[in-house]
Amino acid sequence: MTLSDQLKVAVEFALKNLFPDVEINPAQIQINLTKPEFTGDYTVVLFPFVKLLRMKPDALGAQLGDYLVTNTPLFSGYAIVSGFLNMSVKDSVWVSFLTENFNNTSFGLQPEHENKVMVEYSSPNTNKPLHFGHLRNIFLGAAVAEILKTTGNNVIKANLINDRGIHICKSMIAWKHLANGATPESAGMKGDHLAGYYYVKFNDLLKQEVATMVAAGTDEKVAEKEAPLMLEAQEMLRQWEAGDADVRHLWETMNGWVYEGFDVTYKRLGITFDKVYHESNTYLLGKKLVEKGLEKGVLFKKENGSVWIDLKEDGLDEKLLLRGDGTSVYITQDLGTAELKYNDFQLDKSIYVIADEQNYHMQVLKLILKKMGEPCADGIYHLSYGMVELPSGRMKSREGTVVDADDMVDEMIRLSREQTEQSGKTEGFTAEELETLYETIGLGALKFYLLRVEPKKKMIFDPKESRDLHGFTATFIQYAHARICSILRKENIKLVPGTNELPALIVNEHILPLEKKMILQLEQYPSVLAAASDELNPSELCNYSFQLAQSFNSFYAELSIAKAENEEKKQLRLMMAVMTAMVLRHAMGLLGIRLPEKM
RNA sequence: GGUCCGGUAGCUCAGCUGGAUAGAGCACCAGCCUUCUAAGCUGGGGGUCAUUGGUUCGAAUCCAAUCCGGAUCACCA
Incomplete structure (x- = not known):
């Protein structure tokens, strides 16, 4: 307590x-x-x-x-x-808090319980590489999953890969027409980037076709629907659903390339999943659910065979669940996936990390499942986050303003290398250690930048500001940690949780304001963790860690640890330093941010 | 138009289950490396908390209305 x-x-x-x-x-x-x-x-x-x-x-x-x-x-x-x-x-209360907890590896953690929670994040389409918006999603989801574990939840991290649909067919068609059999190897590109290249090509070609048709007098909206490439894509989707061998083969090949590319990116980001779902496996379940809904009378069929649900009573509209030609739409497969997830793990809660542009979609999804009496409905929770925008406005793939995830990571690592070299702090490292350090700093800065804002708020990504490694950044926290480690090295104290040995002491001296401020902040950590978990909000850990590091830096500038007034004070301050480092490590660790011992 | 979200310093954001003189970072100005790492520290200027009304001992915070910005309401995903 x-x-x-x-x-x-x-x-x-x-x-x-x-x-x-x-x-x-x-x-x-x-x-x-x-x-x-x-x-x-x-x-x-x-x-x-x-x-x-x-x-x-x-x-x-x-x-x-x-x-x-x-x-x-x-x-x-x-x-x-x-x-x-x-x-x-009383000062003695602060001291005993420190002695009891500075070395406590489960400080702030709540006991495990049976609650099963799935956190779904990342959820990419296999027609293009990951971009900056995905990064907010991925970091947010991974952080929330780790935070939920600290309050004792049994967490399953899931990725739902959107590997089927008309958009996938589009890159396949462009590849067929233009690639001349190119592979990632022959093109010298990551597989996801290769697929993305042909997706863009498809849209270019389609635009030309539409322009030609409009010039010949066709209405623009009609042209967009009836352009030969569009018809070809629709035909391919039907063939895919019918299991056409050639189409399936091409699909498997190209998706395989994309997965290899994604794996490289995930690995680099330090992101893992416990369970991967593919929509190509779940959409049929969705179709079955739709049939069940028809039997129950919750859904109805229109003349052309399309299936709908009427949500007017709930203040919403009629919603399409299956097209007239029998193929699935977005929500069809989501229905199937929701049921599958629930059946696989008997989930108490299923958290979807999805941008706020899909608030309506998620509301409808939950409502449909509820009306159909599916038990998975109650646990569905949409963790809605705001879109990432550029100072110039929204990123749009068609206008080429999308910031690629791989490029962004490269840029941040390059930046941390540049700044480390500039400050001349490269001595005493091996070349390999330096590479690790640059990655730790660069990736840390990127993750922190995206997590420091409350999820539901739309955020502006300012390339200039994101390059700054001063102030409210992961670098600041990493630096405070490195300073502590430097002190502990000199005192021959190893910062391995649970093994720090410092004499228990009774301090009779007055605790100074700067000391008290730090101990008081350390004491807050359990409640900060609990709040972050309740609100599914990693930014609370960013704020807290920054403030703790800030207090340490002030303390560090004013009071010496190694040359404390007496031995008792020195031990007290060492305990504070150890505990600060451990709490910072723990909090940042939940966000996937590593803290170097030297920088 | 309906629904949802946001509006706090020049910029990016905290604070929002009502509490003391509204806080950080960046940017700007002035100091601090002979002392455990200056990616740091100390100090300074900078605010009609979108507007108006209400609730009360007390409102950035709660309620109502208005204004501004965004998202969404597809046989796209």
Whole structure:
């Protein structure tokens, strides 16, 4: 239990004892951190009780303060400032918190339980390489999965690969027409980039066809639907669903290239999955569900054979679930996948990390499953995040403004190399260690940049700002960690969790403000973790870690650890340093960001 | 038009289950390397928390209306 929680319980108990006749609602007890400009550590807000008890704030504060100081072992004193009761925590409490926890590898973690949660993220299409928008998705999903584990959940990380559909057929057709049998090897390209190249080519050719038809007098909308290439793509999709051997063969070959390309990128990003789903395997399940829905009368058929659901009662519209020609649409396969996931793992919760442009789609998906009485419906949760935009506006593949994921990673690593070399800090590393360091810094900066903003907010990716390795960045946190490691090296302390040996001590000295600020922040970590998990919000860990590193840097500039005033102080500060490094490592580790020991 | 999301410093963002004088980073200005790593530290300027009204001891935070920006409402995925 955190100190803040302990104080809350103590206040509740105190009020009950002091005023046994008055009913007090525990939810009204408000504990804040005391603002730095006042004396004290935690603040009890007195106003809610002033009215209830018909007492003046000062009188109430004095009674409550006296009670807490006398009847709990936590506080050394209190001060009342305009309706706020500021409690000062005993130095000995801070010291024992440190001694008990500085080396505790499960600090902040909650016990495991049976709750099964699937987090689906990444979910690429196999017609083009990963781009910058995918990176926000991937980092967010991976981080949320790790964060959920800290609160004891049994987490399954899943990737759903969108490997079928008309868009896939488009790159296949362009490849057939133009590639002359090119392979990733012969073209010297990553497989995903090769497929993406032909996807773009298809759209170029289609545009030409449409332009020709419009010039010949065809209506533009009609031309877009009836251009020969478009008809060819639709025909290919039908052949694919019918299992045509040639089409399937080409499809398998090209998808194989794309997977090889994705694997390279995932590996580089440090991203893994426990389970990979392919929509080519799930869309038929979706079709079966649609049939079931028809039998149940939840769905209905129109004259041309297309299948729909009526959601007007729920304030939505009619929604298409199966085309007139019997082929699936986007939501058909999603229905199947939802059911499959649930049956595979008996999920309590199924989290979809998907951009907010699909809020409506996800709302409809959940509603349809619910109406059909599928048990998987209740656990579906859409973790909706805002799109990544450029300062000039939205990224569009057709306009070539999409930032490629592989290029972005290269650029960040190149940048960290450049800045490390500029600062002349390359001594004492082997060439191999330097490469690792550049990757750690570059990738860390990229992940942090994308995770530091609250997920639901749309974010602007400013290439200039993202190049900055100062301030609110992973680099700042990595640097603080490297400084701690440097100190510990000199003191011959190895930073291996659970093995740090420092003498337990009783410090009689006064804890200085800079010291207390750090210990107080360390004490917050469990509640920060819990909040990040509750809200599925990794940015809380970014904010917290940055503030902790900031406090350490201030502390570091003012007070020496190695040359502390006496041995007791030195041990105390070493414990603080060890614990800070461990907490930073843990928090950043959840985000997939490594902290170097030297930089 | 309906629904959903956002609007806080020049820029990017915290703060939003109501609490003290609204915080960071970047940028700008002035200092700090003979002391554990200056990718750092210290200080400074910079705000009508979109607007208006309401709720109350107290509103950036809650409610209502309005304005601005975005997403979405396809036999695309």
